[in-house]
Amino acid sequence: PDSAAGELRAKLAGKLGVEAAQVFVGNGGDDVLSVLARTFLNEGEEVIVPAPTFSPYAHVSRIMGARVVTSPLREFRIDLEDIRARLTGRTKLIFLCSPNNPTGGIVPGRELVPFLEGLPPRAMVLLDEAYGDFVDDPEFPDAVALAGRFPLIVLRSFSKIYGLAGLRIGYGVGSGELIGYMDRVREPFNVNLLAQAAAAAALDDEGFRRRAIEAVREGRRSLYAAFKRLELAYVESQANFVFVRVGDGDAVFEALMRRGVIVRPGSVFGCPEWIRVTVGLPGEEERFLQELRRVLA
Numbered sequence: 300p301d302s303a304a305g306e307l308r309a310k311l312a313g314k315l316g317v318e319a320a321q322v323f324v325g326n327g328g329d330d331v332l333s334v335l336a337r338t339f340l341n342e343g344e345e346v347i348v349p350a351p352t353f354s355p356y357a358h359v360s361r362i363m364g365a366r367v368v369t370s371p372l373r374e375f376r377i378d379l380e381d382i383r384a385r386l387t388g389r390t391k392l393i394f395l396c397s398p399n400n401p402t403g404g405i406v407p408g409r410e411l412v413p414f415l416e417g418l419p420p421r422a423m424v425l426l427d428e429a430y431g432d433f434v435d436d437p438e439f440p441d442a443v444a445l446a447g448r449f450p451l452i453v454l455r456s457f458s459k460i461y462g463l464a465g466l467r468i469g470y471g472v473g474s475g476e477l478i479g480y481m482d483r484v485r486e487p488f489n490v491n492l493l494a495q496a497a498a499a500a501a502l503d504d505e506g507f508r509r510r511a512i513e514a515v516r517e518g519r520r521s522l523y524a525a526f527k528r529l530e531l532a533y534v535e536s537q538a539n540f541v542f543v544r545v546g547d548g549d550a551v552f553e554a555l556m557r558r559g560v561i562v563r564p565g566s567v568f569g570c571p572e573w574i575r576v577t578v579g580l581p582g583e584e585e586r587f588l589q590e591l592r593r594v595l596a
C-alpha cells in the first residue's frame with residue numbers, strides 16, 4: 300500500500316483545514332492509540348483515564364509501563380476538575396473520550412479550553428471523537444482548531460459513522476510536530492490499500508453520512524421513549540448508543556444473546572446494573588425492545 304496514505308491524508312487535510320503533515324492515518328483508531336502510546340509513553344510516567352471509558356486507553360498505556368490513574372465520572376460525565384486534581388509532574392497523557400463510550404456524554408468546549416490552558420508542561424491530551432459525527436449538542440468544541448493551539452491529538456474513526464470497521468481505518472489530527480513523531484514510530488505499511496481507497500470514497504458520500512446521522516438521532520429519541528415507558532433509567536447520549544439500567548446487566552445480556560440480540564453488558568465497564576445498546580435500523584430496534592420486554596418480564 301501507499302505508505303503515506305497520500306490521497307486520503309490530503310483529502311482529510313483539505314476537509315479539516317490543516318496541513319497533510321498534521322494527519323496520522325492508522326489501521327483503525329486502535330492503531331492510532333497504540334502508536335500514540337508507543338511514541339510518547341515511557342516506563343514510570345502517568346496517564347489519566349476516566350472510568351468508565353473505552354478500555355484500550357489503559358491497555359496501551361500499561362504495555363508501555365505507564366501508571367494508569369483513573370478518574371471516576373461524575374453524574375456520568377467526564378469530570379475535568381477531578382482529572383486536574385490528579386495531574387502530577389509525571390503525567391504524560393490524559394485520555395478524554397467525547398462522546399464517552401459507554402455513557403455518551405461530551406466534554407463541552409467551555410470546560411475543555413481552560414483544562415488545556417492549565418496543562419502541566421509535559422502533558423498532552425488524546426481527545427477521542429470516534430462518535431463525534433453523531434453529536435448535536437452546540438457545546439461540542441471544534442477540536443481540530445484546538446489541536447493547532449494545544450498539545451492535543453484528536454482521534455476519529457471510519458468504523459462508526461461510515462460502517463467500515465472491518466476494513467480498519469482511523470486517523471489522528473495534531474500539530475505537525477507530534478504527528479511527525481508518531482509517523483516515525485508506526486509500521487511503514489500500517490494501512491492497507493483497500494481501506495485507504497474506501498475511506499477516501501466515503502468522504503465524498505456526504506448523503507450517506509447525513510442519513511446515518513439522522514437515523515442515529517431518531518433512533519436515540521425512540522430508545523429514550525421506550526425506556527421511559529419501561530421505567531428504565533438511561534443516560535442521554537450524543538453517540539450512537541444508549542446506556543440503560545436494567546437491574547442485572549449480565550443476566551439481561553445473556554438472555555438477550557440467547558434470543559439473538561447482542562448488547563454490551565455494563566459489567567465490562569464496572570457498571571453491572573447497566574447495558575449499552577447501539578442504535579440499529581428501526582426493525583432491529585423493535586426486535587430488541589420486544590426481546591427486552593420479555594427478558595425483563
Ligand SMILES: *Cc1c(COP(=O)(O)O)cnc(C)c1O
Binds near residue numbers: 327396400429457467
Ligand atoms: C470504536 C472506537 C474507536 C476506534 O475504533 P476502530 O475500529 O479501531 O477505528 C476508538 N475509540 C472509541 C471510543 C471507540 O468506541
